[in-house]
Amino acid sequence: MQMVARDLYQLALTPRSGVNAYLVGDVLVDSGYPLHFKRLLGETASRTIHAHALTHAHPDHAGSSKKLKTTLGIPVWVGAGDADALRSGRAEPGEVPFGRAALKSLMKFPGVEPDRELREGDELAAGFVALETPGHSPGHMAFWREEDATLICGDVLFNISFATTAAGLNTPPGLFTPDPAQNRASARRLAALQPKLVLFGHGPPLRDAGALSAFAERLAG
Numbered sequence: 001m002q003m004v005a006r007d008l009y010q011l012a013l014t015p016r017s018g019v020n021a022y023l024v025g026d027v028l029v030d031s032g033y034p035l036h037f038k039r040l041l042g043e044t045a046s047r048t049i050h051a052h053a054l055t056h057a058h059p060d061h062a063g064s065s066k067k068l069k070t071t072l073g074i075p076v077w078v079g080a081g082d083a084d085a086l087r088s089g090r091a092e093p094g095e096v097p098f099g100r101a102a103l104k105s106l107m108k109f110p111g112v113e114p115d116r117e118l119r120e121g122d123e124l125a126a127g128f129v130a131l132e133t134p135g136h137s138p139g140h141m142a143f144w145r146e147e148d149a150t151l152i153c154g155d156v157l158f159n160i161s162f163a164t165t166a167a168g169l170n171t172p173p174g175l176f177t178p179d180p181a182q183n184r185a186s187a188r189r190l191a192a193l194q195p196k197l198v199l200f201g202h203g204p205p206l207r208d209a210g211a212l213s214a215f216a217e218r219l220a221g
């Protein structure tokens with residue numbers, strides 16, 4: 001677990017920050033895949049966690065959420081638009097011409113009942129508030145702290161290549177993004193905040209507000 005800002009730690013669950021979770025004050029944001037459960041518990045063992053929040057209900061972010069809730073006895077928070085997906089453990093894939101059934105099975109994870117539905121402006125912890133950033137999922141949430149311009153952007157943007165794992169800004173794969181145009185609008189909204197530090201679901205932290213704006217400007221409508 002690595003401190004990246006005040007009251008904020010990155011938990012890189014795979015090499016090269018391929019899959020990340022974050023500890024924000026006493027709230028654990030995202031939980032990786034089911035296989036990451038032990039690692040999450042180990043890395044946060046010295047901390048008291050009071051709640052678990054999700055950027056979105058996909059298997060690589062909510063995979064260990066059910067076990068976290070039952071093991072630690074903590075509430076789970078998710079964007080209102082993702083509450084059904086979290087409950088059922090079935091997320092909507094992107095639009096694909098064929099292979100949709102196989103893709104749907106890739107999007108399954110252990111479902112868990114949400115205890116709080118997050119909406120725009122809701123407080124998370126440590127000065128962060130929730131921003132509704134739909135597109136990659138209907139209820140996708142980013143978390144923003146204005147005081148030091150720090151942004152947890154979830155999967156609105158990746159800072160890693162899905163194909164090569166090299167660092168660099170990318171939009172999330174269309175296979176897993178039901179509404180790419182809406183996601184691009186969310187990306188432009190986040191870039192307009194001019195964050196000094198951006199933390200991604202996938203990829204290493206980015207401390208270059210100019211790079212984010214330049215990338216968002218190039219995104220087609």
Ligand SMILES: [Zn+2]
Nearest residue numbers: 058060155201
């Ligand atoms: Zn993801």
